[in-house]
Amino acid sequence: MSDLKTAVVYYSATGSVHAMAQAAAEAAEDAGSEVRLRKVRELAPEEAIASNQGWASHAKQTQDLPEATLDDLEWADLLIFGAPTRFGMPAAQLKQFLDTTGPLWGAGKLVNKVATSFTSAATAHGGQETTITALNNTFYHWGCVIVPPGYADPIQFQAGNPYGASHVSNNGQVPPGQVELDAISFQARRAVGIARALKVGLASA
Template sequence: MAPVNVSVIYYSSTGTVHALAKAAAEGAEKAGATVRLRKVRELAPPQAVEANPAWAQHLQDTADVAEATLDDLSWADAVLFGTPTRFGNVASQLKAFIDTAGGLWQQGGLADKVVSAFTATGTAHGGQESTILALSNTFYHWGGIIVPPGYTDPIQFQTGNPYGTSHVSGIGGAGSAPGEAVLAAAAHQARRVAETAAALKAGRAAS
């Protein structure tokens, strides 16, 4: 496989999406990619964070995770984005980061990157697919090459989301953490992304 760079960029309030992001990073690494795991900046006011003990604890637990910059986008051959669902849409923290990429987009620095997305919701049918599709709107504008997991591995028939890995975390993050099958699905999705990016890179080099 041609060497590729993969950025896993995510927002997580109580840790669910963080767990999926870590599994994705590990999956990409096992596929031979060089990986950057990056969280986006927390923008919620301190009083909102402190009102949810799980949120405040997760913020402390991930203090050592580097924050995403535009260099993480320009460096990458492929990017996986992770976000919890907010009313069927992308969390404002991740959207705020994406909105800073206008200059890079204008320079053509986001075109032809392999892109994919994963998410979590508080309830079943809580907007998982609509959130991933909302991120796809951004990818279309970039000229990104969207690579979903589809039903390309038996694990997808256990987790049931061909759009992107997803998990039901419970309201306020009070439910269960992602189990083995969901984490395996995130790893599979990232491997598929890394392998597709490598094939494209090798093909371009040979043309």
């Protein structure tokens, strides 16, 4: 049984964020954490999904993946969130899930958990940094310890985003490449290490 528990919670329409979420989950697991990979519930109407081939295809491919619940957040020591950017903010599907966490927040169940986030946008400068910092606003309210990747590894000088791993999908046409996947993997490993150290420190305090 692992000494650390990680929940990777994400929303993805055409698969870019999903690929990064998988990489994060695998890296956290390789770093010795027990991991739950969870998508959030889709809110878009069926006709909207069907109108976009990539969206419809990805929805079918991931239809059996478990949906996130509040129990996943309470269970975890480390929370890794990913969402595509929508007008510089997290996609509504993930935001709606975050908006259901009031009971956990009110009971102090999210205090001192480690949190980190990542994103994908259709275009360069399409809101990657603002989406990540917007997600972090929620973590401040929860009382989490936010762990960014910074420039704490050589991959970050290639990826170039110290706030969190990010990807430019060219309107869903380009999947995350090796640099993006290595960046989110590093971010996940770093977060696992800090979450483990924090958990040990708090237990001995």
